[in-house]
Amino acid sequence: MSNSTKNAITLFYSYSHKDEEIRNELDKHLSILKRQGVISEWYDRKISGGTEWESEIDQQLQSASIILLLISSDFLASDYCYGKELKIAMERHESGQARVIPIIIRSVDWNQAPFGKLQALPKDAKPVKSWNDVDEAFTNIAQGIRTAIDEIKVRPVAKETTTDISALVKKFKLRPKKYAGTEIIADIKLKDKLEAISTHEADSFNLSLGDAIFRIFTFTNPDIKNIEKIYA
Template identity: 45%
Template sequence: MKKIFISYSSVDEKYKDQMISHLSGLKHRGVIETWHNRDIIAGDVKSDEIDQNINQASVILLMVSPDFIGSSYCYGHEMKYAIQLHEEGRARVIPVMLRPCDIEGAPFDSLKSVPEKKWISQYGDKDSAFLEVVEQIKESIKETVPKKELVAKKDCAHKSSFFEWLNDTEVVLKSRATEVIKLDDIYIYPDLRGLDSDDESFLEVSSARLPESEGYTLVLGEEQSGKSALAKSLYKDAFSSGKKPIFIDAENLNESDIICLCDKEIKRQYNNIDCLSEIVPAERFLIIDNFASVSLNKRHQNILLDSIEREFSTCVILASDSFQYVIPDIEGMARFSVKEICNYSAPVG
């Protein structure tokens, strides 16, 4: 089922309702579901909820009117984010021309808009106008590519050198079946266990769940236990699910300002993003490897961890198992759930 996100000004509520009515056929057939800001549940954080649903959408409708253009949130936030997703090939943006206004030079000016001949408000038979929009949505749904398939085909978002590093197994492997063996070809997510318990009930289903939930996790492991391979796999899966992960090797971490650190890494990792402020909070996912090698003193480590909490709702830090002995001395680690990588073992019997 495809999600249709509707971005509109509250002044155009009646047009939004008419649009939803005309989408009822597709909804009843289980082809689509719709979402707009009136669907926010009381108590939810508005901007995060909106960003999450834009990110999940296959088609984004921009309900264009003078009030839409005049809205700093519709035009400056929702529309900007929608265009970014469209340019990355992760969603289709359709400008729906509601009421006459000046759109010359708008970011969506070059996109195919509907209706093509005149604004919906100028139609005597508005049902015919909305039917044109429905037909365009049907075409767009056929063209959308699943996000994981898109990433598998070609990654245009990342620097080529960084993308090659993500796929590097970092060991020499040979096979008659293929010239190059990538990390995805051989990697299996390990299980994680609470640090202070040997109880089997503490086993997680898989470390692959880490990108799916918010929170702060410290993953400890022995030397050669696969911590860096786990970091790479988490990065790729987070990106495939629509997040914008940022990887930092703590061996190169020499300051406590997470924004400056991320801005440097973003320029090294991404082609189409320049700084952390361009990534909406709901999409941010921070991964720090080799944290036991960080050169910062404990005071600056705490400053770093505090700044991470301000900027990220999801962070995974990986470190050698010896790091567990200094955790009590670092106050900022108190918010982290501590896990250890379970060693692979053969079944008994």
């Protein structure tokens, strides 16, 4: 994996399948961002056969840095988009874990929705379908997304230290990528056990809880009897 790909901002599309044609068109307008390694996008059509689709969507939604809401009457009418994806998206936005950007693609009464307080794209929240030149609308959206990415990249990542991470471990096992933005260091023992270390030592390193748990599952060797401390 190249450094540019590794440093890409993850982008999640939340949309109704009835708006898939518009999503595909927007994705083409974001091609330059993908080619430059600025973004790595995900949407539900990337789910492979035999995968538990709801778990995969949840995992991708929990790990995305930018969440695009493609707003239309079909989005607002969708129990899954509005009832589940939107709820998680707004929780992550309000906690500072992700940036939610509403994209108004078709005219609909959306101002009183939970995302109504957020700055929408394209310019003046004019629906894409209302523009005389839709390419101009998509260009404006792409420029707005690039600006948001630039702001995210310069924003400092909040650090968190704790003396008891058992609750976080339990949550992590249910949602593997949700806590990847929480910087923490821990002693790693066999059989998936974690033990928090001193606040001073935690402040000296940058290690996400997601990375810590991942290393337990990947590197724990049942033949090794000693305690192994991992910094990464």
